[in-house]
Amino acid sequence: MSRPQPEARNAYRHFLPITTRWMDNDVYGHVNNVVYYSYFDTVVNQYLIVEGALDIHAGEVIGLVVETQCNYFGPLAFPQTVEAGLRVAHLGASSVRYEIGLFAQGEPHSAARGHFVHVYVDRTTRRPATLPPALAQALEKLR
Structure with a gap:
């Protein structure tokens, strides 16, 4: 298997600027790895x-x-x-795979890239639910 590589900006359909915070840095002087996942959550949920x-x-x-x-x-x-940067790589009946690229401001290639999969469920029963039309339409724009 080949090693993952940074991606160019044009691989993504939507962008959100996120200002780093003092508390994001770790003792080594850079954003701690766990904070990247909060950036993933932020770009997805802000878009939706x-x-x-x-x-x-x-x-x-x-x-x-x-x-x-x-x-x-x-x-x-x-x-x-x-x-x-945000895109949708897979859209199912009740699930979606988001792919995210994190770029230093103005840089042409990602400093990190990743994904997460959401399964959409009924709020009460926590059982998988079909994507509502407005959600499916918003996600389709990111494919």
């Missing part, structure tokens, strides 16, 4: 909320993360703006 596809307080369905992964290629640090 702005698109009107996700009601985090009262929506009938919620997304549960069932798989996640990240490859790191270069450091990010405070103070810096991270530009999070």
Whole structure:
């Protein structure tokens, strides 16, 4: 298997600038690896909320993360703006695989890239649920 490589910006359909925080850095002077996953969550959920596809307080369905992964290629640090790129690689009846690239502001290639899979479930029963039309339409724009 070949080693994962950084990707170019044009591989992603949506971008969100995220300002790093002092607390994101670890003792080694760069953003700690676990913080990258919070950036993943931020770009996905911000997109869905702005698109009107996700009601985090009262929506009938919620997304549960069932798989996640990240490859790191270069450091990010405070103070810096991270530009999070987002795309959808797979869209199922009740699941979606998001792929995210994290870029240092203005850089042509990702400092990290990863994915996570959401399975959308009924808020009450926690059983898989068909994607509501507004959610499916918003996700389709990212394919």
